[in-house]
Amino acid sequence: MPHQLHSLSSRYRVKTVLLILLAIIAVSLTVVARPALHLVRAALHDRDEILPLPPGTVDDASRLNPTRMQLVQVSSELSTAKEQLRTVLKEAKAQGKKVTMAGSRHTMGGQTIYPDGISLDMTRFKQMQLNTTTQILTVQSGATWSAIIPYLNQQGYSVAVMQSNNDFSVGGTMSANAHGWQHDSPPFASTVESFRLMLADGTVVQCSRKENAELFSLVLGGYGLFGIILDVNLKVALNELYSAQRVIIPSEDYVETYQRRVSADVGMVYGRLSVAPDSFLSEAILTTYHKVTAEPEGALTTPSQAGLARTVFRGSVDSDYGKNLRWQLEKASGGEAGTSVSRNQIMNRPSTLFENHRQTETDILHEYFIPPESLELFLEKCREIIPKYKLDLLNVTVRNVELDSDSYLRYADQEMFGLVMLFHQQRRASDEAEMRSLTQELVEAALEVGGRYYLPYRLHSTPEQFHRAYPQATKFFQLKRQYDPDETFQNYFYTQYGR
Ligand SMILES: Cc1cc2nc3c(=O)[nH]c(=O)nc-3n(C[C@H](O)[C@H](O)[C@H](O)COP(=O)(O)OP(=O)(O)OC[C@H]3O[C@@H](n4cnc5c(N)ncnc54)[C@H](O)[C@@H]3O)c2cc1C
Known part of the structure; x- marks a missing residue:
């Protein structure tokens, strides 16, 4: 009888150990294998397949305007x-x-x-x-x-x-x-x-x-x-040497945190808003670069490849999982926080590192200038408008601009927060129509809160909206x-x- 009991309990122990092992394997698969597989798939998908333009044709960064010109x-x-x-x-x-x-x-x-x-x-x-x-x-x-x-x-x-x-x-x-x-x-x-x-x-x-x-x-x-x-x-x-600091905050605290942290020793600032479904436009990372009393390093590097950061970014295209993963990784990695970097080094980055290399797709920028007191109100509107469209929001950065008293057609007629949004679309008429409609809704939302929008991007706003945004036009x-x-x-x- 004691022998039977002993073998029963040892079988039970083996079973328990096996179950624990299975659970560990399942958890590891979720924690390590899923992101690893996701990133491998993203890297394989990220092929450079853009065809050269026919001779006598020019285009711009949208890759939607091929036109014959001399x-x-x-x-x-x-x-x-x-x-x-x-x-x-x-x-x-x-x-x-x-x-x-x-x-x-x-x-x-x-x-x-x-x-x-x-x-x-x-x-x-x-x-x-x-x-x-x-x-x-x-x-x-x-x-x-x-x-x-x-x-x-x-x-x-x-x-x-x-x-x-x-x-x-x-x-x-x-x-x-x-x-x-x-x-x-x-x-x-x-x-x-x-x-x-x-x-x-x-x-x-x-x-x-x-x-x-x-x-x-x-x-x-x-x-x-x-x-x-x-x-x-x-x-x-x-040129100056900066030490980077960053905080992760709810978007509704962005302006107040910005005003509190941006003191005289801050040389540069930028913010990022989450586009991950779990915290869509409601969480932000604010990075401030603080002046350090040391000489900046002499030599500059020009990164030619973004490596894993590019794969993580491109892997967020059309993928809720990829967007959540990217945001979690960025929050966990700490970015540049704690490191010292020169002003010139920060600015010496090509935008090509993250650009879309697929022939049938393109990434399109928008920028909305919003008065500080209206930032959260505008974001509330964006949280409603953007998910209605099947266009994919990949990135949002936040900048601050002071009143412009030099240019005629000015967008900053007071202090503004600029929200730069990067959307992904297919190069086809139906996506163009969607993008036009989305842009017009976002422009309207910006105008309603006393904001403006930036003019170097797609010309999707109506002439009437353009003239309301730029009454001096x-x-x-x-x-x-x-x-x-x-x-x-x-x-x-x-x-x-x-x-
Ligand atoms: C990936 C990306 C990131 C961006 N980031 C930012 C950003 O952080 N901040 C920001 O403010 N903007 C940003 N922009 C917008 C960018 O600043 C403008 O599109 C800018 O005009 C680009 O400069 P360019 O040399 O490519 O100009 P082009 O596109 O070549 O020309 C822009 C305009 O300038 C005119 N022009 C050019 N040269 C001359 C000349 N010699 N004489 C008269 N007119 C001239 C052209 O006719 C045209 O109307 C970004 C754009 C992209 C695609």
Whole structure:
């Protein structure tokens, strides 16, 4: 009898151990194998399959605007470039052709495009010279931040205001009047001292707050409608070393936390909102970069691959599981918190690291500028609007911009929080129709709370919405026709809203 009892209890123990082992295997499969399998699948799906454009065709970052244009590469040398541009303008006038300028073509709504027009590629026009006494950089408009940042870095300087990535040209940045993680500043226009502009008749004018002041304000944020920006005098900032800190907060506490944490020692700031279904637009990570009294490291690195971070990001496309996983990993990993990093290093990141490489798909940006007191109200509306559409929200970053008193068509007519949303869509008509409808609802929501929206992206808002967001636009376009009476400089932005 005791022997039977003993073998019974040992069988029971074996069974229990087996059950525990099975439970451990099941838990491990869920904790390790599921994310691992998900990421392997995402990496396999993430193939670079984008086909080159046919010759004689240009497009922009949307990959939704392939258009036939005559491409002209502008010379790198100033006097040759001026002659070349004058010849192009003369011929365009004689042939009744329209002219557009292009830097990195990262606009998304054809702001660089006009069918059968002449496309001036400015990217070789990129010389630069820093005056360390005045701390002014003189730079040609085709230069990109990816060239400017290393140049300034060698001399201990940095860009004062720019986008969150380094791919963009100075001319494109001026024409959109961009902004970034430089939280305590108005948009880019505030860092422009002066520039030279070639008008449609080939004359070159100097523009500053004192000279041709009206043209100065029209060109900044003017989407290439007034002339060809030649070279620019830009205020620069000192390069600094920052220590990153971050907090995870409910979105409703974002503004209050931002105001509390952003003290004088903070050099840059950005926020991220969750797009994970478990905390959709209701949880945020706020990262602040605090000045450290040490010299920034000398050499800069330019990451060419984002590795696992890219796979985690691309794996969130069309996957609730992937989005929850990404948000959990980002919260757990701590990001850059605790590390020291230079201002130049933070800004020297290409946006291409995370871009979509699939031929049939594209990722589209939106940005809404919301007054601080309305941020949570706008998010409440977004939580209702966005899930109604089958378009996939991949990312939301939050930036702060101060009142812009320089540009004519300005989006920051007071302090604003900019919400940059990245959506994923298929390159097909039905998704375009969805995106149009979604954009119009989001624009309406932004307008209802006293906000605005950003103009370099898709031109889906109605002309009526555009004019409500930019009440100065009617006068802006009248002035365009005054400075460019033959309407030589045209693009889709102008044909959609300006005529
Ligand atoms: C992935 C991505 C991330 C972005 N991040 C940010 C961000 O963080 N902050 C932000 O504010 N914006 C951001 N943007 C928007 C971006 O700043 C604008 O689209 C900007 O215009 C891009 O610069 P570009 O050199 O590509 O300009 P392009 O697209 O080449 O041109 C933009 C406009 O500038 C005009 N233009 C260009 N060069 C000249 C010239 N020499 N003379 C006259 N007109 C000219 C063009 O005609 C066109 O109307 C982002 C866009 C993308 C795609």
